Amino acid sequence: MLLEKYIRDIPDFPKKGIIFKDITTLLNNKKALRQTIDELYEKLKNKKIDYIMAAESRGFIFATALAYKLKCGFVPIRKPGKLPYKTYCATYALEYGTDSLEVHRDAVPKNAHVLILDDLLATGGTAFAMVKLAKKLSAKISAIAFVIELTFLGGKKKLKGYPVHSLIKY
Numbered sequence: 001m002l003l004e005k006y007i008r009d010i011p012d013f014p015k016k017g018i019i020f021k022d023i024t025t026l027l028n029n030k031k032a033l034r035q036t037i038d039e040l041y042e043k044l045k046n047k048k049i050d051y052i053m054a055a056e057s058r059g060f061i062f063a064t065a066l067a068y069k070l071k072c073g074f075v076p077i078r079k080p081g082k083l084p085y086k087t088y089c090a091t092y093a094l095e096y097g098t099d100s101l102e103v104h105r106d107a108v109p110k111n112a113h114v115l116i117l118d119d120l121l122a123t124g125g126t127a128f129a130m131v132k133l134a135k136k137l138s139a140k141i142s143a144i145a146f147v148i149e150l151t152f153l154g155g156k157k158k159l160k161g162y163p164v165h166s167l168i169k170y
Contacts, residue, residue, distance in 0.1 A: 003039070004168050006032040007148065021148055021170070023058060023119055036147060036167065037065045040117075043165045044070065047142040048113040051075050053134060055101060055126055056082070058119035062147060066117065075107045075114070077130055090132040092125040101126070103133045110138040121146040121166060124155030131159065 006026035013020040026032045051073040054063030067074040087102040116130045149166035
């Protein structure tokens with residue numbers, strides 16, 4: 001099964017000139033969703049992973065299912081003000097402005113091995129912010145993984161030095 005068949009292109013979303021890669025058509029197909037998790041598992045099963053760190057909201061969808069399969073924990077990375085305990089914050093650049101992500105300061109023990117996971121790698125801002133948060137936690141990054149990578153945007157360059165895995169590349 002080619003997972004690419006289950007990704008829908010939405011032209012001009014969220015603004016004119018952007019072709020949005022919609023994963024809802026993959027998520028609502030039980031075979032495609034199962035294959036996505038299975039393929040991520042196969043790529044990562046031999047890595048030492050104690051926790052999966054994933055950003056809200058689409059990263060959560062894949063991360064919790066994969067954490068179950070890898071028998072590891074899940075660490076939610078959220079927008080500012082969404083986590084109830086003390087947090088670390090990482091700010092990153094957007095096309096027009098900045099955004100931030102937060103993680104609980106006690107999310108993982110020192111030297112824990114983490115997988116950073118998200119649904120899509122575009123410019124790399126979100127993933128690099130999660131790398132910064134993992135470093136603030138004194139975690140060791142085992143790998144960084146994505147369901148989709150938009151190679152033409154060069155986001156992988158921001159993640160140089162880390163093993164990066166993507167299932168679908170455009």
